[in-house]
Every structure is written in structure tokens, then in C-alpha cells.
Amino acid sequence: MAAxxxxxxxxxxxxxxxxxxxxxxxxxxxxxxxxxKTLIACAMLHGFAARGLRVAGMxxxxxxxxxxxxxxxxxxxxxxxxxxxxxxxxxxxxxxxxAPAIAPHIAAQEAGTTIRMxxxxxxxxxxxRNTDLVVVExxxxxxxxxxxxxxxxxxxxxxxxxxxxxxxxxxxCLNHALLTVAALQARGLHLAGWIANRIDPAMARATxxxxxxxxxxxxxxxxTIPYAQNPQSRRxxxxxxxxxxxxxxxxxxxxxx
Ligand SMILES: Nc1ncnc2c1ncn2[C@@H]1O[C@H](COP(=O)(O)OP(=O)(O)OP(=O)(O)O)[C@@H](O)[C@H]1O
Ligand SMILES: [Mg+2]
Numbered sequence: 001m002a003a004x005x006x007x008x009x010x011x012x013x014x015x016x017x018x019x020x021x022x023x024x025x026x027x028x029x030x031x032x033x034x035x036x037k038t039l040i041a042c043a044m045l046h047g048f049a050a051r052g053l054r055v056a057g058m059x060x061x062x063x064x065x066x067x068x069x070x071x072x073x074x075x076x077x078x079x080x081x082x083x084x085x086x087x088x089x090x091x092x093x094x095x096x097x098x099a100p101a102i103a104p105h106i107a108a109q110e111a112g113t114t115i116r117m118x119x120x121x122x123x124x125x126x127x128x129r130n131t132d133l134v135v136v137e138x139x140x141x142x143x144x145x146x147x148x149x150x151x152x153x154x155x156x157x158x159x160x161x162x163x164x165x166x167x168x169x170x171x172x173c174l175n176h177a178l179l180t181v182a183a184l185q186a187r188g189l190h191l192a193g194w195i196a197n198r199i200d201p202a203m204a205r206a207t208x209x210x211x212x213x214x215x216x217x218x219x220x221x222x223x224t225i226p227y228a229q230n231p232q233s234r235r236x237x238x239x240x241x242x243x244x245x246x247x248x249x250x251x252x253x254x255x256x257x
Pocket of ligand 2: 037038039076137
């Protein structure tokens with residue numbers, strides 16, 4: 001595992017009362033790696049912060065860190081910290097960080113480390129204590145192995161978090177999205193909503209694909225994000241239906257719908 005110094009990032013907020021969420025966290029799942037989970041997680045942090053909430057991001061497992069001036073950096077972690085509005089220890093935001101950009105269970109094995117849910121839960125609870133909402137970004141797709149019998153979906157199960165699914169709109173996304181929804185249902189997770197992210201500007205029949213997903217995913221569509229040369233999370237925040245998401249988080253039914 002990459003050495004992980006404890007440092008703080010972000011701007012301290014004045015602090016507001018808890019907003020009465022049924023859950024103080026939210027898990028961002030994706031249909032795959034590289035579909036916009038970090039972009040959306042950061043946009044959500046901005047969106048909730050703009051509504052007066054104290055927010056922090058979390059990336060429980062990150063692979064692909066680089067060492068700069070003796071400190072390990074992972075781009076997702078840095079982005080999540082920059083979008084947060086409370087100070088948080090880097091060790092809590094990102095308890096597991098590996099240098100090679102490879103599957104996490106292989107990276108952990110090569111580093112002689114075992115990814116433990118208890119460590120992830122402890123880190124999450126530390127973040128939760130000082131915030132109204134923690135936005136937890138998944139790693140890769142939902143069934144990415146973490147080692148042993150664990151995989152990425154065990155994170156929202158263990159932390160008891162509702163899930164928002166980011167669908168990267170590209171050829172193959174219908175299968176990926178519906179498989180992911182089925183995997184969430186199989187584990188009894190609550191799908192609070194989904195986001196359609198236009199990561200492929202050349203995708204044929206994108207509108208028809210979106211319609212196909214709308215007809216099959218019962219959870220609310222919380223935003224359709226257009227392709228952008230250099231997408232900015234603050235700008236994307238304005239395209240998300242944060243109010244609807246907030247309602248979904250307060251509602252928190254037992255079943256995945
Ligand atoms: N709507 C969009 N338009 C253009 N580029 C996008 C869009 N959404 C995401 N991207 C770009 O795609 C790349 C992957 O996005 P992002 O890092 O958010 O994905 P991810 O799902 O978090 O990936 P990982 O699995 O590595 O964590 C980034 O360069 C991001 O800027
Ligand atoms: Mg990411």
C-alpha cells in the first residue's frame with residue numbers, strides 16, 4: 001500500500017445542523033470504470049454544499065496513485081477533497097491507496113495488504129461524525145473484486161448506504177446498467193436515482209438508449225449530463241436534481257426500486 005500521510009484538505013465550513021437524512025451517506029456506483037463517478041460525486045458535493053450542507057467525499061479504495069515530492073496523490077481523492085467543504089483527514093477520505101492503476105484486489109495482493117471492510121467503515125464513521133452528508137465513490141464497476149470474497153458492492157452494504165448509479169452512455173451501457181441495477185437489487189440496496197452521462201459524443205442513438213433505460217430503471221433520473229471537452233463539477237452540479245435526490249435520501253425505502 002502506498003504510504004498515506006494524514007493531511008487535511010478543503011475549506012472549513014461554519015457548520016449547519018444535520019438536515020435529517022435517513023442516511024448520512026450516499027454511494028456513487030458506476031456502470032464501469034471511467035464513466036464519470038468522480039465528476040458526479042464532486043458535482044453532488046458542490047450541489048449539497050450550495051444547499052447549506054456540510055459535506056465530505058470518500059474514496060475507500062483507490063488504485064493509480066502517483067508520488068509527488070514524497071507524498072502519494074490520487075486524482076479522485078484530490079478532486080473529492082477539493083469539492084468538500086469540511087476538513088477531513090486524508091486517511092479517512094482514502095483508507096486504501098495503491099500505486100499501480102490495476103484491479104484493487106491485485107494491487108492489494110502485490111502490496112501485501114488485505115482490504116478490510118472494518119477499516120473502511122471506521123474511516124466512513126469518522127467522516128460522518130463531522131458532516132451532514134458523505135458522498136462515497138465506488139471503485140470501478142459494482143462487482144469489482146476487493147480480495148477474498150469481498151467486492152465493491154460490499155461497501156454500500158456494510159455502510160448501509162443508498163446508491164446513485166452513474167451510467168456512462170456508450171455502446172454496451174444498456175447491459176451494464178441493467179446488470180448493475182440487478183446486482184443492487186440482489187443485495188437489497190436502495191437505488192436512490194441514476195445519472196445519464198454522455199461520455200461518448202459520437203454514440204449512435206443516444207436518445208433511444210436513454211429512453212430504453214428510463215423505461216427499465218424505476219428509480220428517478222437525476223440528471224442527463226452532456227459531453228463536454230473539459231467538464232467542470234461545479235457546472236455539472238447545476239444539471240443535477242439535488243432536491244429530488246435529497247427527497248429520496250430522506251424517504252429511504254427498504255427495497256431497491
Ligand atoms: N460528460 C462528460 N463529458 C466529457 N468528459 C467526461 C464526462 N464525464 C466524465 N468525463 C471524463 O471522463 C473521464 C473519467 O471520468 P471520471 O474520472 O469521473 O470517471 P470515474 O468513473 O470516476 O473513473 P474511475 O473508475 O477511474 O474512478 C475524466 O477525464 C472525465 O473528465
Ligand atoms: Mg473516479
